[in-house]
Amino acid sequence: MKAPRFSYVRADSVAQAVALLDQHGEEARILAGGQSLMPTLNMRLSQPRLLIDINRLDALAGIALQGDRVRIGALTRHVEVANSAIVARHLPLIAEAMPHVAHVAVRNRGTFGGSIALADPAAEMPACVLALGATLVLQSAAGRREVAADDYFLGLYETARRPDELLVEALVPVQRPGTVSVFMELARRHGDFAIAGMAFHLTVARGVVADARLVYFGSEDKPTLAHGARTAIAGRRMDEASANAAADALEHDLAPMTNVQGSTAMRLHLQRVLTRRALAVAAERARAA
Amino acid sequence: MSEETMQIAVTVNGEAVARTVPVRQHLVDFLRTELGLTGSHLGCEHGVCGACSVRVDGRVVRGCLMLAVQVDGAHVVTIEGLDETGEIADLQAAFVARNALQCGFCTPGMLMTCAELLAQASPMSRAEIRTFLSGNYCRCTGFHAIVDAVETTLTQRLQR
Numbered sequence: 001m002k003a004p005r006f007s008y009v010r011a012d013s014v015a016q017a018v019a020l021l022d023q024h025g026e027e028a029r030i031l032a033g034g035q036s037l038m039p040t041l042n043m044r045l046s047q048p049r050l051l052i053d054i055n056r057l058d059a060l061a062g063i064a065l066q067g068d069r070v071r072i073g074a075l076t077r078h079v080e081v082a083n084s085a086i087v088a089r090h091l092p093l094i095a096e097a098m099p100h101v102a103h104v105a106v107r108n109r110g111t112f113g114g115s116i117a118l119a120d121p122a123a124e125m126p127a128c129v130l131a132l133g134a135t136l137v138l139q140s141a142a143g144r145r146e147v148a149a150d151d152y153f154l155g156l157y158e159t160a161r162r163p164d165e166l167l168v169e170a171l172v173p174v175q176r177p178g179t180v181s182v183f184m185e186l187a188r189r190h191g192d193f194a195i196a197g198m199a200f201h202l203t204v205a206r207g208v209v210a211d212a213r214l215v216y217f218g219s220e221d222k223p224t225l226a227h228g229a230r231t232a233i234a235g236r237r238m239d240e241a242s243a244n245a246a247a248d249a250l251e252h253d254l255a256p257m258t259n260v261q262g263s264t265a266m267r268l269h270l271q272r273v274l275t276r277r278a279l280a281v282a283a284e285r286a287r288a289a
Numbered sequence: 290m291s292e293e294t295m296q297i298a299v300t301v302n303g304e305a306v307a308r309t310v311p312v313r314q315h316l317v318d319f320l321r322t323e324l325g326l327t328g329s330h331l332g333c334e335h336g337v338c339g340a341c342s343v344r345v346d347g348r349v350v351r352g353c354l355m356l357a358v359q360v361d362g363a364h365v366v367t368i369e370g371l372d373e374t375g376e377i378a379d380l381q382a383a384f385v386a387r388n389a390l391q392c393g394f395c396t397p398g399m400l401m402t403c404a405e406l407l408a409q410a411s412p413m414s415r416a417e418i419r420t421f422l423s424g425n426y427c428r429c430t431g432f433h434a435i436v437d438a439v440e441t442t443l444t445q446r447l448q449r
Contacts, residue, residue: 002315003315004313005292005313006312006313007293008293008295008312008313008356010358010361031356034354034359035336035351035354038315038336038353038355039336039354041313042315042334042335042353043335051312053356053358053359055359099420103424103425104349104405104424105342105349105424106336106424108348109350109354189423191420191423191424
């Protein structure tokens with residue numbers, strides 16, 4: 001189908017974009033990479049009155065190491081993140097996740113910030129920024145504010161971002177020595193929406209888990225930080241027994257939505273299988289480090 | 290709401306083009322209806338099938354997921370332009386030799402994506418080729434012959 005009628009403004013500055021958001025609120029949509037917005041327009045699932053195109057706002061793009069954090073501009077394309085030496089070195093979780101983000105042509109256009117702003121429950125980047133404890137920076141006509149990823153994802157496509165705010169960047173703490181990360185995803189076709197997936201970030205000291213941020217996506221209405229599984233593995237050696245304990249505890253952490261991809265029970269089963277596999281990989285990586 | 294339009298100036302297959310377009314028109318409708326470049330196909334029109342793949346500023350994108358107004362000032366290459374430059378003449382020959390197309394509907398988009406794979410000029414396994422092409426649907430060939438053609442062409446280019 002064809003998109004419905006809308007008005008279109010190509011923003012020349014962040015100030016102009018947020019002024020338009022301030023004026024039009026929920027009747028406006030930000031057009032970043034458009035890889036999720038354009039399908040909904042073509043299928044007439046959304047009918048915004050105004051599209052605010054931010055693709056010419058170069059200030060919103062780019063990756064830079066700033067002290068102990070990596071700044072990823074919201075307009076940075078997935079392909080730039082995938083090819084970034086800074087990300088490969090300091091954010092190996094995101095580097096490992098990136099090939100799973102859709103397909104080549106979509107990664108060439110889709111943006112890091114767009115994925116986080118949309119907060120699709122099956123998307124990879126929201127899970128990664130949550131696992132890494134990133135900070136998300138929002139800008140409105142009134143000013144900037146920072147929101148911790150822990151407080152950002154609220155529900156199905158629902159975030160702490162207000163309608164008058166533009167997500168401008170993510171500040172992601174670098175992965176330090178002594179931490180280990182694993183990303184895994186199951187999809188019917190490579191690059192398709194996840195049936196099950198996880199982004200793990202563990203702190204390991206002498207083979208013992210000091211802390212574990214275990215984030216599951218493609219299950220609930222938003223990325224889920226598993227508290228029970230975290231407790232089950234904290235303070236234990238990384239072995240089969242502790243991996244099994246974490247997978248068992250998942251039953252109380254996670255209630256995957258039943259959808260066309262499968263039932264709650266099947267999708268919980270898949271997350272538990274992947275959990276055991278991912279923790280085995282994490283143990284390998286911790287030993288090798 | 291009346292139909293809102295905007296003027297754009299874009300280079301398509303090396304040729305400068307200026308048009309006034311509806312702001313809601315996507316890139317492939319513009320290429321097909323305004324410029325008569327019907328090699329870019331519309332399959333699903335929501336970013337799943339890859340038949341609409343075109344190159345914008347050097348990278349392959351979904352033509353149905355970009356608005357025509359967004360290519361103002363950009364360089365667009367369609368399958369017609371890619372064919373004309375001879376950049377993938379070897380790949381096209383391999384597609385014919387391996388029978389890597391049947392109905393041909395997906396072929397323009399498939400070739401656009403394959404062109405990006407070949408341009409990277411790095412060795413790839415058959416599994417990696419399949420993964421690279423995962424965003425392009427073919428409903429006739431079962432992909433095997435397409436992977437053959439890409440593998441053959443890539444191997445030949447890397448030996449040069």
